[in-house]
Amino acid sequence: MSSRVEILNEGGYRSDGRKQYELRDMAVDLSQQGAADGSATLSHGLTQVQASVFGPREAKLRSQTFYDRATINVELSIASFSTGERRKRSRNDKRTLELAAAIKSTFEPVVQTNLYPRTQIDIYIQVIQQDGGLLQACINATTLALACAGIPLLDFVCAVTGGVHSTSSMLDLTTLEENDLPYVTVATMPSSGKVTLATMETRLHVDRFEEIFRLACDAGQVIHKEMRAALRTRTAVLLAAVQSTTVPSGDAGGDKDDEPMYEYR
Amino acid sequence: MDVDGGPAERKVTCPGEVLTSAQDFMRGHGTYVDDENVVASVAGTMERVNKLVTVKAVRTRYNAQVGDLVVGRISEVQPKRWKVDANARQDAVLMLSSVNLPGGVQRRKLESDELQMRSFFEEGDLLVAEVQAFFGDGSMSLHTRSLSYGKLRNGQLVVVSPNLIRRLKSHFITLPCGVDLILGLNGYIWVSKHVRQSDREGEEGFDAEAVYSNQNDVIDDATRTAISRVANIIRILATRFIPLSDSILLQAYEWTIEQDHQVPDLLQEDFGDALVASVTNL
Numbered sequence: 162m163s164s165r166v167e168i169l170n171e172g173g174y175r176s177d178g179r180k181q182y183e184l185r186d187m188a189v190d191l192s193q194q195g196a197a198d199g200s201a202t203l204s205h206g207l208t209q210v211q212a213s214v215f216g217p218r219e220a221k222l223r224s225q226t227f228y229d230r231a232t233i234n235v236e237l238s239i240a241s242f243s244t245g246e247r248r249k250r251s252r253n254d255k256r257t258l259e260l261a262a263a264i265k266s267t268f269e270p271v272v273q274t275n276l277y278p279r280t281q282i283d284i285y286i287q288v289i290q291q292d293g294g295l296l297q298a299c300i301n302a303t304t305l306a307l308a309c310a311g312i313p314l315l316d317f318v319c320a321v322t323g324g325v326h327s328t329s330s331m332l333d334l335t336t337l338e339e340n341d342l343p344y345v346t347v348a349t350m351p352s353s354g355k356v357t358l359a360t361m362e363t364r365l366h367v368d369r370f371e372e373i374f375r376l377a378c379d380a381g382q383v384i385h386k387e388m389r390a391a392l393r394t395r396t397a398v399l400l401a402a403v404q405s406t407t408v409p410s411g412d413a414g415g416d417k418d419d420e421p422m423y424e425y426r
Numbered sequence: 427m428d429v430d431g432g433p434a435e436r437k438v439t440c441p442g443e444v445l446t447s448a449q450d451f452m453r454g455h456g457t458y459v460d461d462e463n464v465v466a467s468v469a470g471t472m473e474r475v476n477k478l479v480t481v482k483a484v485r486t487r488y489n490a491q492v493g494d495l496v497v498g499r500i501s502e503v504q505p506k507r508w509k510v511d512a513n514a515r516q517d518a519v520l521m522l523s524s525v526n527l528p529g530g531v532q533r534r535k536l537e538s539d540e541l542q543m544r545s546f547f548e549e550g551d552l553l554v555a556e557v558q559a560f561f562g563d564g565s566m567s568l569h570t571r572s573l574s575y576g577k578l579r580n581g582q583l584v585v586v587s588p589n590l591i592r593r594l595k596s597h598f599i600t601l602p603c604g605v606d607l608i609l610g611l612n613g614y615i616w617v618s619k620h621v622r623q624s625d626r627e628g629e630e631g632f633d634a635e636a637v638y639s640n641q642n643d644v645i646d647d648a649t650r651t652a653i654s655r656v657a658n659i660i661r662i663l664a665t666r667f668i669p670l671s672d673s674i675l676l677q678a679y680e681w682t683i684e685q686d687h688q689v690p691d692l693l694q695e696d697f698g699d700a701l702v703a704s705v706t707n708l
Contacts, residue, residue, distance in 0.1 A: 193665070196585070198487060217487065219501075219509075219517040228563070273458070273467060279563055280515050308441055311486035313456065313467035316442030352442040353460070389440050396438050396469045399484045402667035403589070405706035406674055 168326045168341055176337055177206075184321070184333045184380060185294075189391035191309050197285075199310025203302040205333060207292035212302035214310040217280035231277040233268055237261040237299065239288040245336075261286075264299055267320075267348050267358040273313040282312060293335040294322045296346045296360070301388060308392055318357055319384040320348035323377040325369045332380050345370070347377035351385035354378065439466035439481050446479060456481030488514045488588035488612040490566045494557045495597040497578070497610030498568070500547045506540055508547050510555070513588060513612040516565040520547070524558060524569035526576070526637070546638050552578040554608050554616065574598060576637045580645060581606070581618025584657050586664035588613035592671055599672045601679060603652040609670060617657045619645050651689055655682060658692040659701070666702050677705045 166176050173180060185206030194200040197213035204210075220226040225234070237257050241249040250257055264286070272282065284306070286299050300320035307314055324334045324344030334344055343365040348358035359374065439445065443466045448459045456468045457479055466472065470483040490496070501517055502509035510518040522535055522543060547553060554575050555568035570576050591611050599607040600620055608616040621643075659678045663670060681704045682692060691697055
Protein backbone atom coordinates (compact mmCIF):
# COMPACT_ATOMS: atom_id res chain seq x y z
CA MET A 162 0.00 0.00 0.00
CA SER A 163 1.51 3.27 -1.13
CA SER A 164 -0.30 5.54 1.28
CA ARG A 165 0.78 6.01 4.88
CA VAL A 166 -2.80 6.65 5.87
CA GLU A 167 -5.04 3.71 6.61
CA ILE A 168 -7.93 3.60 4.15
CA LEU A 169 -10.13 1.62 6.48
CA ASN A 170 -9.08 1.02 10.08
CA GLU A 171 -9.97 -1.90 12.29
CA GLY A 172 -12.94 -0.07 13.76
CA GLY A 173 -14.42 0.16 10.26
CA TYR A 174 -13.81 3.89 9.89
CA ARG A 175 -12.28 5.61 6.89
CA SER A 176 -9.61 8.30 6.92
CA ASP A 177 -12.16 11.10 7.23
CA GLY A 178 -14.15 9.35 9.96
CA ARG A 179 -16.90 7.97 7.78
CA LYS A 180 -18.21 4.43 7.79
CA GLN A 181 -17.88 2.27 4.68
CA TYR A 182 -21.24 3.16 3.12
CA GLU A 183 -21.55 6.66 4.51
CA LEU A 184 -21.86 9.48 1.99
CA ARG A 185 -20.33 12.87 2.46
CA ASP A 186 -22.38 15.94 3.30
CA MET A 187 -24.21 17.39 0.33
CA ALA A 188 -24.87 21.10 -0.01
CA VAL A 189 -26.98 22.51 -2.82
CA ASP A 190 -27.49 26.13 -3.81
CA LEU A 191 -29.93 26.71 -6.65
CA SER A 192 -30.04 30.50 -6.64
CA GLN A 193 -29.76 32.26 -9.94
CA GLN A 194 -26.27 33.09 -11.14
CA GLY A 195 -25.90 35.86 -13.67
CA ALA A 196 -27.76 35.47 -16.92
CA ALA A 197 -27.94 31.66 -16.81
CA ASP A 198 -31.33 30.06 -17.37
CA GLY A 199 -30.57 27.60 -14.63
CA SER A 200 -27.66 27.16 -12.29
CA ALA A 201 -26.63 25.02 -9.36
CA THR A 202 -23.72 24.98 -6.96
CA LEU A 203 -23.30 21.59 -5.42
CA SER A 204 -20.77 20.11 -3.04
CA HIS A 205 -20.05 16.59 -1.92
CA GLY A 206 -17.83 17.11 1.11
CA LEU A 207 -14.90 19.19 -0.12
CA THR A 208 -15.64 18.70 -3.80
CA GLN A 209 -17.50 21.71 -5.08
CA VAL A 210 -18.72 22.42 -8.60
CA GLN A 211 -20.92 25.04 -10.15
CA ALA A 212 -23.03 24.31 -13.22
CA SER A 213 -24.81 26.88 -15.39
CA VAL A 214 -27.23 26.03 -18.15
CA PHE A 215 -28.06 28.34 -21.04
CA GLY A 216 -30.79 27.51 -23.47
CA PRO A 217 -32.41 26.02 -25.36
CA ARG A 218 -31.15 28.80 -27.60
CA GLU A 219 -30.29 29.39 -31.23
CA ALA A 220 -27.44 27.09 -32.26
CA LYS A 221 -24.31 29.08 -33.01
CA LEU A 222 -22.97 26.77 -35.68
CA ARG A 223 -24.89 25.57 -38.69
CA SER A 224 -23.14 22.20 -38.36
CA GLN A 225 -24.60 21.77 -34.89
CA THR A 226 -28.16 22.49 -35.96
CA PHE A 227 -30.34 19.41 -36.25
CA TYR A 228 -33.82 19.62 -37.66
CA ASP A 229 -35.26 17.15 -35.15
CA ARG A 230 -33.48 17.76 -31.86
CA ALA A 231 -31.37 20.07 -29.75
CA THR A 232 -27.63 19.67 -29.35
CA ILE A 233 -26.09 19.52 -25.93
CA ASN A 234 -22.80 21.28 -25.50
CA VAL A 235 -20.80 20.71 -22.33
CA GLU A 236 -17.81 22.79 -21.33
CA LEU A 237 -15.90 21.95 -18.20
CA SER A 238 -13.25 24.10 -16.65
CA ILE A 239 -11.23 23.20 -13.62
CA ALA A 240 -10.00 26.06 -11.49
CA SER A 241 -6.24 25.90 -11.04
CA PHE A 242 -6.66 26.36 -7.28
CA SER A 243 -9.09 23.48 -6.97
CA THR A 244 -6.52 20.82 -6.11
CA GLY A 245 -3.99 20.61 -3.31
CA GLU A 246 -1.21 21.18 -5.77
CA ARG A 247 -1.80 24.23 -7.91
CA ARG A 248 -2.00 23.24 -11.53
CA LYS A 249 -3.22 25.12 -14.53
CA ARG A 250 -5.13 23.11 -17.08
CA SER A 251 -5.59 24.36 -20.60
CA ARG A 252 -9.01 24.43 -22.23
CA ASN A 253 -8.06 21.50 -24.42
CA ASP A 254 -6.70 19.35 -21.64
CA LYS A 255 -7.38 15.69 -22.50
CA ARG A 256 -8.80 14.85 -19.11
CA THR A 257 -11.14 17.83 -19.03
CA LEU A 258 -12.44 17.04 -22.50
CA GLU A 259 -12.98 13.42 -21.55
CA LEU A 260 -15.01 14.39 -18.49
CA ALA A 261 -17.08 16.81 -20.58
CA ALA A 262 -17.74 14.08 -23.14
CA ALA A 263 -18.80 11.68 -20.39
CA ILE A 264 -21.23 14.26 -19.00
CA LYS A 265 -22.62 14.95 -22.45
CA SER A 266 -23.26 11.29 -23.18
CA THR A 267 -24.84 10.87 -19.75
CA PHE A 268 -27.42 13.55 -20.40
CA GLU A 269 -28.19 12.95 -24.07
CA PRO A 270 -30.66 10.13 -23.37
CA VAL A 271 -32.19 11.96 -20.40
CA VAL A 272 -32.89 15.44 -21.77
CA GLN A 273 -35.90 15.48 -24.07
CA THR A 274 -33.96 17.11 -26.90
CA ASN A 275 -36.58 16.21 -29.49
CA LEU A 276 -38.85 18.94 -28.08
CA TYR A 277 -36.44 21.68 -29.11
CA PRO A 278 -35.36 21.22 -32.72
CA ARG A 279 -32.67 23.50 -34.20
CA THR A 280 -31.48 24.67 -30.83
CA GLN A 281 -28.55 24.19 -28.54
CA ILE A 282 -28.35 23.66 -24.80
CA ASP A 283 -25.10 24.89 -23.29
CA ILE A 284 -23.87 23.49 -20.01
CA TYR A 285 -20.91 25.23 -18.41
CA ILE A 286 -19.35 23.56 -15.41
CA GLN A 287 -16.76 25.19 -13.20
CA VAL A 288 -14.90 23.04 -10.73
CA ILE A 289 -14.13 25.10 -7.67
CA GLN A 290 -12.73 22.51 -5.32
CA GLN A 291 -11.90 18.86 -5.78
CA ASP A 292 -11.58 16.10 -3.28
CA GLY A 293 -12.60 13.01 -5.19
CA GLY A 294 -15.85 12.21 -6.94
CA LEU A 295 -15.43 14.96 -9.51
CA LEU A 296 -17.54 13.33 -12.20
CA GLN A 297 -20.28 12.50 -9.71
CA ALA A 298 -20.45 16.11 -8.51
CA CYS A 299 -20.49 17.44 -12.07
CA ILE A 300 -23.35 15.15 -13.09
CA ASN A 301 -25.44 15.91 -10.02
CA ALA A 302 -24.92 19.66 -10.37
CA THR A 303 -25.82 19.51 -14.07
CA THR A 304 -29.05 17.63 -13.34
CA LEU A 305 -30.13 20.33 -10.91
CA ALA A 306 -29.11 23.15 -13.21
CA LEU A 307 -31.08 21.63 -16.10
CA ALA A 308 -34.12 21.16 -13.87
CA CYS A 309 -33.84 24.79 -12.72
CA ALA A 310 -33.72 25.96 -16.33
CA GLY A 311 -37.06 24.24 -16.94
CA ILE A 312 -35.58 21.84 -19.48
CA PRO A 313 -37.64 18.63 -19.66
CA LEU A 314 -35.79 15.63 -18.25
CA LEU A 315 -37.04 12.06 -18.18
CA ASP A 316 -35.75 11.80 -14.65
CA PHE A 317 -33.07 13.01 -12.28
CA VAL A 318 -29.59 11.67 -12.92
CA CYS A 319 -27.86 10.81 -9.67
CA ALA A 320 -24.22 9.79 -9.74
CA VAL A 321 -22.02 8.32 -7.08
CA THR A 322 -18.63 6.59 -6.93
CA GLY A 323 -18.06 3.23 -5.35
CA GLY A 324 -14.70 1.62 -4.67
CA VAL A 325 -13.29 -1.44 -3.03
CA HIS A 326 -10.59 -1.77 -0.38
CA SER A 327 -9.28 -5.37 -0.34
CA THR A 328 -12.67 -7.06 0.17
CA SER A 329 -14.71 -4.25 1.65
CA SER A 330 -16.57 -1.91 -0.68
CA MET A 331 -17.12 1.76 0.10
CA LEU A 332 -18.99 4.73 -1.34
CA ASP A 333 -18.31 8.36 -2.26
CA LEU A 334 -14.50 8.29 -2.28
CA THR A 335 -12.22 11.17 -1.44
CA THR A 336 -9.07 11.96 -3.44
CA LEU A 337 -6.99 10.02 -0.95
CA GLU A 338 -9.11 6.93 -1.44
CA GLU A 339 -9.42 7.38 -5.20
CA ASN A 340 -5.63 7.36 -5.51
CA ASP A 341 -5.33 3.97 -3.83
CA LEU A 342 -8.49 2.09 -4.72
CA PRO A 343 -10.19 0.81 -7.84
CA TYR A 344 -13.49 2.64 -8.25
CA VAL A 345 -16.54 2.98 -10.52
CA THR A 346 -18.70 6.03 -11.11
CA VAL A 347 -22.33 5.09 -11.69
CA ALA A 348 -25.08 7.48 -12.77
CA THR A 349 -28.62 6.22 -12.36
CA MET A 350 -32.13 7.44 -13.05
CA PRO A 351 -33.66 6.70 -9.66
CA SER A 352 -37.36 6.36 -10.54
CA SER A 353 -36.82 3.80 -13.26
CA GLY A 354 -33.55 2.39 -11.94
CA LYS A 355 -31.93 2.79 -15.35
CA VAL A 356 -28.19 3.41 -15.53
CA THR A 357 -26.99 6.13 -17.88
CA LEU A 358 -23.30 6.00 -17.06
CA ALA A 359 -20.90 3.49 -15.55
CA THR A 360 -17.28 4.37 -15.94
CA MET A 361 -13.96 3.48 -14.38
CA GLU A 362 -10.36 4.41 -14.96
CA THR A 363 -8.82 1.71 -12.82
CA ARG A 364 -8.90 -2.05 -12.96
CA LEU A 365 -11.49 -3.72 -10.79
CA HIS A 366 -11.95 -7.44 -10.22
CA VAL A 367 -15.00 -8.69 -12.01
CA ASP A 368 -16.28 -10.51 -8.91
CA ARG A 369 -16.35 -7.23 -6.98
CA PHE A 370 -18.00 -5.25 -9.74
CA GLU A 371 -21.58 -6.38 -9.24
CA GLU A 372 -21.55 -5.69 -5.51
CA ILE A 373 -20.16 -2.17 -5.93
CA PHE A 374 -22.47 -1.49 -8.84
CA ARG A 375 -25.57 -2.42 -6.84
CA LEU A 376 -24.34 -0.46 -3.88
CA ALA A 377 -23.80 2.64 -6.05
CA CYS A 378 -27.31 2.28 -7.50
CA ASP A 379 -28.75 2.21 -3.98
CA ALA A 380 -26.67 5.23 -2.99
CA GLY A 381 -28.11 7.00 -6.04
CA GLN A 382 -31.53 6.76 -4.42
CA VAL A 383 -30.24 8.49 -1.31
CA ILE A 384 -28.64 11.27 -3.34
CA HIS A 385 -31.86 11.56 -5.33
CA LYS A 386 -33.77 12.28 -2.14
CA GLU A 387 -31.41 15.12 -1.27
CA MET A 388 -31.49 16.59 -4.74
CA ARG A 389 -35.26 16.37 -5.00
CA ALA A 390 -35.70 18.06 -1.64
CA ALA A 391 -33.44 20.92 -2.74
CA LEU A 392 -35.28 21.35 -6.03
CA ARG A 393 -38.69 21.19 -4.37
CA THR A 394 -37.69 23.85 -1.85
CA ARG A 395 -36.42 26.08 -4.63
CA THR A 396 -39.59 25.58 -6.70
CA ALA A 397 -41.79 26.26 -3.70
CA VAL A 398 -39.89 29.48 -2.87
CA LEU A 399 -40.29 30.75 -6.42
CA LEU A 400 -43.97 29.84 -6.49
CA ALA A 401 -44.55 31.61 -3.20
CA ALA A 402 -42.91 34.74 -4.60
CA VAL A 403 -44.98 34.56 -7.78
CA GLN A 404 -48.18 34.18 -5.82
CA SER A 405 -47.29 36.82 -3.24
CA THR A 406 -48.72 39.58 -5.40
CA THR A 407 -51.56 37.66 -6.99
CA VAL A 408 -54.28 39.01 -4.72
CA PRO A 409 -53.36 42.71 -4.66
CA SER A 410 -52.53 42.98 -8.37
CA GLY A 411 -55.73 41.11 -9.23
CA ASP A 412 -57.69 43.74 -7.32
CA ALA A 413 -55.70 46.57 -8.82
CA GLY A 414 -56.32 45.16 -12.28
CA GLY A 415 -60.04 45.40 -11.67
CA ASP A 416 -59.80 48.97 -10.40
CA LYS A 417 -57.64 50.07 -13.29
CA ASP A 418 -60.63 50.80 -15.50
CA ASP A 419 -61.42 54.08 -13.75
CA GLU A 420 -57.87 55.41 -13.56
CA PRO A 421 -56.35 55.19 -17.00
CA MET A 422 -53.82 57.97 -16.33
CA TYR A 423 -50.83 55.60 -16.25
CA GLU A 424 -51.52 54.16 -19.63
CA TYR A 425 -51.55 55.52 -23.07
CA ARG A 426 -52.55 54.00 -26.36
CA MET B 427 -56.32 32.04 -14.48
CA ASP B 428 -57.69 30.32 -11.44
CA VAL B 429 -60.81 29.13 -13.19
CA ASP B 430 -59.32 25.89 -14.44
CA GLY B 431 -57.75 24.74 -11.23
CA GLY B 432 -58.19 25.96 -7.68
CA PRO B 433 -55.38 25.92 -5.14
CA ALA B 434 -56.25 22.31 -4.35
CA GLU B 435 -55.20 21.32 -7.86
CA ARG B 436 -51.75 22.89 -7.60
CA LYS B 437 -49.05 20.40 -6.84
CA VAL B 438 -45.31 20.94 -6.96
CA THR B 439 -43.58 18.40 -9.16
CA CYS B 440 -40.06 17.27 -9.95
CA PRO B 441 -38.73 15.53 -13.07
CA GLY B 442 -39.44 11.81 -13.02
CA GLU B 443 -42.37 12.07 -10.64
CA VAL B 444 -45.35 9.87 -11.47
CA LEU B 445 -48.50 12.01 -11.67
CA THR B 446 -51.39 9.78 -12.73
CA SER B 447 -52.31 6.82 -14.85
CA ALA B 448 -51.99 7.30 -18.60
CA GLN B 449 -55.15 5.28 -19.19
CA ASP B 450 -57.40 7.80 -17.51
CA PHE B 451 -55.56 11.01 -18.43
CA MET B 452 -53.94 12.68 -21.40
CA ARG B 453 -50.41 13.98 -21.20
CA GLY B 454 -49.82 17.68 -21.83
CA HIS B 455 -46.77 19.93 -21.80
CA GLY B 456 -44.12 19.11 -19.24
CA THR B 457 -45.08 15.45 -19.00
CA TYR B 458 -44.40 12.18 -20.78
CA VAL B 459 -45.86 8.71 -20.73
CA ASP B 460 -43.82 5.86 -19.32
CA ASP B 461 -45.27 2.45 -18.59
CA GLU B 462 -48.92 3.49 -18.44
CA ASN B 463 -48.10 6.42 -16.18
CA VAL B 464 -48.05 10.11 -16.85
CA VAL B 465 -44.72 11.37 -15.53
CA ALA B 466 -43.61 14.97 -14.96
CA SER B 467 -40.50 16.10 -16.84
CA VAL B 468 -40.02 19.58 -15.38
CA ALA B 469 -40.04 21.19 -11.94
CA GLY B 470 -43.19 23.24 -11.55
CA THR B 471 -46.85 23.01 -10.77
CA MET B 472 -49.19 20.35 -12.02
CA GLU B 473 -52.39 21.57 -13.59
CA ARG B 474 -55.35 19.57 -14.72
CA VAL B 475 -58.06 20.57 -17.14
CA ASN B 476 -60.62 17.79 -17.41
CA LYS B 477 -58.56 14.84 -18.63
CA LEU B 478 -55.48 16.81 -19.67
CA VAL B 479 -52.56 16.87 -17.27
CA THR B 480 -49.87 19.50 -17.77
CA VAL B 481 -46.93 20.69 -15.72
CA LYS B 482 -46.06 24.35 -15.89
CA ALA B 483 -42.37 24.95 -15.19
CA VAL B 484 -41.58 27.79 -12.78
CA ARG B 485 -38.73 29.07 -14.91
CA THR B 486 -38.41 28.56 -18.64
CA ARG B 487 -37.44 30.41 -21.74
CA TYR B 488 -40.10 32.50 -23.42
CA ASN B 489 -42.93 30.57 -25.07
CA ALA B 490 -44.36 32.88 -27.65
CA GLN B 491 -47.98 33.29 -28.63
CA VAL B 492 -49.34 35.17 -31.61
CA GLY B 493 -50.12 38.76 -30.65
CA ASP B 494 -47.54 38.97 -27.87
CA LEU B 495 -45.58 42.16 -27.50
CA VAL B 496 -41.84 41.49 -27.39
CA VAL B 497 -38.68 43.53 -27.10
CA GLY B 498 -35.75 42.13 -29.03
CA ARG B 499 -32.27 42.79 -30.29
CA ILE B 500 -31.17 42.37 -33.89
CA SER B 501 -28.59 39.60 -34.03
CA GLU B 502 -28.12 39.16 -37.76
CA VAL B 503 -29.04 40.80 -41.05
CA GLN B 504 -29.95 38.29 -43.75
CA PRO B 505 -31.47 38.59 -47.23
CA LYS B 506 -34.90 40.22 -46.84
CA ARG B 507 -35.00 39.49 -43.12
CA TRP B 508 -33.49 40.31 -39.77
CA LYS B 509 -32.77 37.74 -37.11
CA VAL B 510 -33.90 38.96 -33.67
CA ASP B 511 -32.81 37.67 -30.30
CA ALA B 512 -36.01 37.65 -28.26
CA ASN B 513 -35.07 35.36 -25.36
CA ALA B 514 -36.90 32.49 -27.02
CA ARG B 515 -35.66 29.05 -27.95
CA GLN B 516 -34.71 30.20 -31.41
CA ASP B 517 -33.99 33.61 -32.87
CA ALA B 518 -37.11 35.33 -34.17
CA VAL B 519 -37.40 36.53 -37.76
CA LEU B 520 -38.39 40.03 -38.78
CA MET B 521 -39.15 40.09 -42.50
CA LEU B 522 -38.43 43.22 -44.50
CA SER B 523 -42.05 43.02 -45.64
CA SER B 524 -43.31 43.26 -42.06
CA VAL B 525 -41.75 46.60 -41.17
CA ASN B 526 -42.95 50.09 -41.97
CA LEU B 527 -40.60 51.86 -44.31
CA PRO B 528 -40.21 55.60 -44.85
CA GLY B 529 -42.56 56.96 -47.44
CA GLY B 530 -45.86 55.58 -46.36
CA VAL B 531 -47.35 52.44 -45.00
CA GLN B 532 -48.63 51.19 -48.33
CA ARG B 533 -45.29 51.52 -50.13
CA ARG B 534 -43.96 48.55 -52.06
CA LYS B 535 -40.62 47.10 -50.99
CA LEU B 536 -38.02 47.69 -53.65
CA GLU B 537 -34.70 46.08 -54.34
CA SER B 538 -33.04 49.24 -53.07
CA ASP B 539 -34.72 48.73 -49.69
CA GLU B 540 -33.16 45.30 -49.51
CA LEU B 541 -29.73 46.79 -50.13
CA GLN B 542 -30.06 49.37 -47.40
CA MET B 543 -31.62 47.17 -44.72
CA ARG B 544 -28.87 48.18 -42.30
CA SER B 545 -30.06 51.77 -42.47
CA PHE B 546 -33.30 50.63 -40.81
CA PHE B 547 -32.05 48.05 -38.34
CA GLU B 548 -28.45 47.15 -37.66
CA GLU B 549 -26.96 44.36 -35.59
CA GLY B 550 -27.36 45.27 -31.92
CA ASP B 551 -30.35 47.56 -32.40
CA LEU B 552 -33.23 47.12 -29.99
CA LEU B 553 -36.79 47.07 -31.18
CA VAL B 554 -40.29 46.45 -29.96
CA ALA B 555 -42.49 44.25 -32.10
CA GLU B 556 -45.46 41.94 -32.08
CA VAL B 557 -45.46 38.20 -32.73
CA GLN B 558 -47.15 37.76 -36.08
CA ALA B 559 -46.98 34.04 -36.81
CA PHE B 560 -44.92 30.92 -36.39
CA PHE B 561 -42.81 29.06 -38.91
CA GLY B 562 -42.91 25.32 -39.32
CA ASP B 563 -39.87 24.79 -37.12
CA GLY B 564 -41.38 26.73 -34.22
CA SER B 565 -39.47 29.98 -34.62
CA MET B 566 -41.55 33.13 -34.58
CA SER B 567 -42.08 35.84 -37.12
CA LEU B 568 -42.37 39.42 -35.86
CA HIS B 569 -43.86 42.56 -37.32
CA THR B 570 -43.48 46.24 -36.53
CA ARG B 571 -46.32 47.54 -38.70
CA SER B 572 -47.76 49.87 -36.15
CA LEU B 573 -46.72 53.31 -35.01
CA SER B 574 -46.14 52.12 -31.47
CA TYR B 575 -43.63 49.49 -32.61
CA GLY B 576 -40.14 50.02 -33.99
CA LYS B 577 -36.63 50.93 -32.94
CA LEU B 578 -35.97 51.80 -29.30
CA ARG B 579 -33.88 54.64 -27.97
CA ASN B 580 -33.68 57.06 -25.01
CA GLY B 581 -33.47 54.38 -22.36
CA GLN B 582 -32.06 51.16 -21.04
CA LEU B 583 -32.86 47.47 -21.25
CA VAL B 584 -33.51 45.30 -18.21
CA VAL B 585 -33.65 41.55 -18.68
CA VAL B 586 -35.82 39.46 -16.35
CA SER B 587 -37.26 35.97 -16.45
CA PRO B 588 -40.18 35.85 -18.94
CA ASN B 589 -42.28 34.04 -16.35
CA LEU B 590 -42.45 37.29 -14.37
CA ILE B 591 -44.29 39.27 -17.02
CA ARG B 592 -48.03 38.95 -16.70
CA ARG B 593 -50.31 39.63 -19.64
CA LEU B 594 -51.67 43.12 -19.09
CA LYS B 595 -54.23 45.23 -20.85
CA SER B 596 -51.42 47.36 -22.19
CA HIS B 597 -47.72 46.61 -22.11
CA PHE B 598 -46.84 50.25 -22.81
CA ILE B 599 -46.82 51.88 -19.41
CA THR B 600 -46.17 55.48 -18.55
CA LEU B 601 -45.21 56.15 -14.96
CA PRO B 602 -45.98 59.59 -13.57
CA CYS B 603 -42.25 60.22 -13.01
CA GLY B 604 -41.71 60.78 -16.73
CA VAL B 605 -40.61 57.25 -17.52
CA ASP B 606 -42.03 55.01 -20.20
CA LEU B 607 -41.93 51.26 -19.77
CA ILE B 608 -42.36 48.58 -22.35
CA LEU B 609 -42.89 45.23 -20.68
CA GLY B 610 -41.96 42.72 -23.36
CA LEU B 611 -43.62 39.38 -22.70
CA ASN B 612 -40.28 37.73 -23.43
CA GLY B 613 -38.78 39.25 -20.28
CA TYR B 614 -36.99 42.12 -21.97
CA ILE B 615 -38.09 45.41 -20.47
CA TRP B 616 -37.36 48.76 -22.02
CA VAL B 617 -37.19 51.68 -19.58
CA SER B 618 -37.00 55.01 -21.32
CA LYS B 619 -37.70 58.71 -21.23
CA HIS B 620 -41.35 59.62 -21.67
CA VAL B 621 -42.18 60.71 -25.18
CA ARG B 622 -45.59 62.10 -25.92
CA GLN B 623 -47.54 60.05 -28.37
CA SER B 624 -48.00 62.95 -30.76
CA ASP B 625 -44.20 63.32 -30.93
CA ARG B 626 -43.76 59.66 -31.62
CA GLU B 627 -46.05 59.72 -34.56
CA GLY B 628 -44.97 62.96 -36.19
CA GLU B 629 -47.20 65.33 -38.12
CA GLU B 630 -48.12 63.26 -41.14
CA GLY B 631 -48.63 60.07 -39.17
CA PHE B 632 -45.27 58.44 -39.81
CA ASP B 633 -41.93 60.15 -39.34
CA ALA B 634 -39.23 57.87 -40.74
CA GLU B 635 -36.42 60.06 -39.43
CA ALA B 636 -37.71 59.63 -35.89
CA VAL B 637 -38.62 55.99 -36.19
CA TYR B 638 -35.26 54.72 -37.46
CA SER B 639 -33.05 57.33 -35.77
CA ASN B 640 -30.05 56.15 -33.76
CA GLN B 641 -29.70 59.45 -31.90
CA ASN B 642 -30.98 59.82 -28.37
CA ASP B 643 -32.99 62.92 -27.52
CA VAL B 644 -31.67 65.24 -24.85
CA ILE B 645 -32.39 63.59 -21.50
CA ASP B 646 -32.12 65.76 -18.40
CA ASP B 647 -30.56 64.56 -15.15
CA ALA B 648 -33.86 64.14 -13.32
CA THR B 649 -35.16 61.84 -16.04
CA ARG B 650 -31.92 59.86 -16.07
CA THR B 651 -32.21 59.35 -12.32
CA ALA B 652 -35.82 58.30 -12.65
CA ILE B 653 -34.95 55.80 -15.40
CA SER B 654 -32.17 54.25 -13.28
CA ARG B 655 -34.47 54.13 -10.28
CA VAL B 656 -37.16 52.27 -12.17
CA ALA B 657 -34.59 49.94 -13.74
CA ASN B 658 -33.14 49.14 -10.32
CA ILE B 659 -36.59 48.49 -8.87
CA ILE B 660 -37.25 46.03 -11.69
CA ARG B 661 -33.92 44.31 -11.00
CA ILE B 662 -34.74 44.03 -7.29
CA LEU B 663 -38.17 42.56 -7.92
CA ALA B 664 -36.79 40.20 -10.57
CA THR B 665 -34.06 38.76 -8.33
CA ARG B 666 -36.76 37.97 -5.77
CA PHE B 667 -39.01 36.52 -8.47
CA ILE B 668 -41.86 38.98 -7.98
CA PRO B 669 -44.14 39.20 -11.04
CA LEU B 670 -44.12 42.67 -12.56
CA SER B 671 -47.19 44.72 -13.23
CA ASP B 672 -47.83 48.42 -13.55
CA SER B 673 -49.42 48.65 -10.12
CA ILE B 674 -46.51 46.90 -8.36
CA LEU B 675 -43.94 49.07 -10.09
CA LEU B 676 -45.79 52.23 -9.25
CA GLN B 677 -46.22 51.17 -5.63
CA ALA B 678 -42.51 50.32 -5.41
CA TYR B 679 -41.48 53.58 -7.03
CA GLU B 680 -43.53 55.63 -4.60
CA TRP B 681 -42.09 53.64 -1.71
CA THR B 682 -38.48 54.35 -2.75
CA ILE B 683 -39.27 58.04 -3.10
CA GLU B 684 -40.77 58.08 0.41
CA GLN B 685 -37.69 56.36 1.80
CA ASP B 686 -35.59 59.15 0.30
CA HIS B 687 -32.72 56.92 -0.83
CA GLN B 688 -30.21 57.53 -3.57
CA VAL B 689 -30.56 55.31 -6.63
CA PRO B 690 -27.37 53.25 -6.07
CA ASP B 691 -28.51 52.37 -2.53
CA LEU B 692 -31.48 50.55 -4.00
CA LEU B 693 -29.41 47.55 -4.98
CA GLN B 694 -28.32 46.85 -1.41
CA GLU B 695 -29.63 43.56 -0.11
CA ASP B 696 -31.52 44.76 2.98
CA PHE B 697 -33.11 47.63 1.13
CA GLY B 698 -34.34 45.23 -1.53
CA ASP B 699 -35.85 43.00 1.12
CA ALA B 700 -37.66 45.95 2.67
CA LEU B 701 -38.95 47.03 -0.72
CA VAL B 702 -40.28 43.57 -1.49
CA ALA B 703 -41.91 43.38 1.95
CA SER B 704 -43.65 46.67 1.32
CA VAL B 705 -45.20 45.71 -2.01
CA THR B 706 -46.08 42.07 -1.40
CA ASN B 707 -47.67 39.96 1.26
CA LEU B 708 -44.67 37.65 1.36
